[in-house]
Amino acid sequence: MRVKLSAETLRNELVRRIEEISGEDLLKCYQCGKCAAGCPVAFAMDMLPSQVIRFAQLGLVEEVLDSETPWFCAACQTCYARCPKGVDLSRIMEAIREIVLQERGDYIDLSTLSLDDLAEFPQQAFIASFRKYTA
Ligand code: SF4
Ligand code: SF4
Numbered sequence: 001m002r003v004k005l006s007a008e009t010l011r012n013e014l015v016r017r018i019e020e021i022s023g024e025d026l027l028k029c030y031q032c033g034k035c036a037a038g039c040p041v042a043f044a045m046d047m048l049p050s051q052v053i054r055f056a057q058l059g060l061v062e063e064v065l066d067s068e069t070p071w072f073c074a075a076c077q078t079c080y081a082r083c084p085k086g087v088d089l090s091r092i093m094e095a096i097r098e099i100v101l102q103e104r105g106d107y108i109d110l111s112t113l114s115l116d117d118l119a120e121f122p123q124q125a126f127i128a129s130f131r132k133y134t135a
Contacts (some may be wrong), residue, residue, distance in 0.1 A: 003058050014061035014099065021095035028085045029053045035079030035089055045069040049079055049089050052096070065103065070096040071122050 003009075019026055029050070036048035047055070047067040055064045064070075073093035080088045113121070 003060065005058075009059040010057070012059050012061065014065075015056055015059055017099055018056055018061070018092060018095045021098055022088070022091040024088055024092050024095075026053055026056050026092070029057065029083075029087050030085065032084060034082040034084065035087070038078045038082045040076060040078060041072050041074055044072050049073070049093075052092065053087070053089070056092075064096055065100050069093070070100070 015026065018024075031050055031054060033048075033050050036042055036050040039045075039049050042048055045068065047064070047069045049069070052064055052067065052069055055061070070093040073090060075090040075094070077088065077090050080086070080090065083089075
């Protein structure tokens with residue numbers, strides 16, 4: 001993958017929105033990987049928690065928005081407890097979910113889901129979806 005490094009791409013609007021909504025400074029992360037090593041649902045993620053931050057640090061937010069990882073995050077804050085830099089990834093994941101819902105419309109149309117689907121889907125997806133209407 002080719003990455004264009006410039007002030008414009010590294011600090012693009014979506015990067016700033018993640019920081020604004022989450023209240024977290026993405027540049028604090030120095031990629032030690034402790035968050036990913038301790039995350040209880042990392043096995044199900046298509047992008048590790050530390051990789052989510054790395055992509056965002058490089059301005060590659062569209063890749064982050066396409067990832068399923070934020071929807072698997074259980075907001076358990078194990079990563080926050082382990083992070084030597086005090087980065088709260090659960091807030092970053094929530095910010096990403098919010099942006100996906102704002103940018104891409106109704107990510108989940110509850111009326112089209114069967115009961116079997118509802119039993120399988122990550123609970124965080126529903127919580128984030130409801131927050132869209134209650135924030
Ligand atoms: S534990 Fe903290 S500093 Fe280390 S990779 Fe994760 S977010 Fe970055
Ligand atoms: S808050 Fe989310 S990313 Fe962090 S350890 Fe828990 S499930 Fe993993």
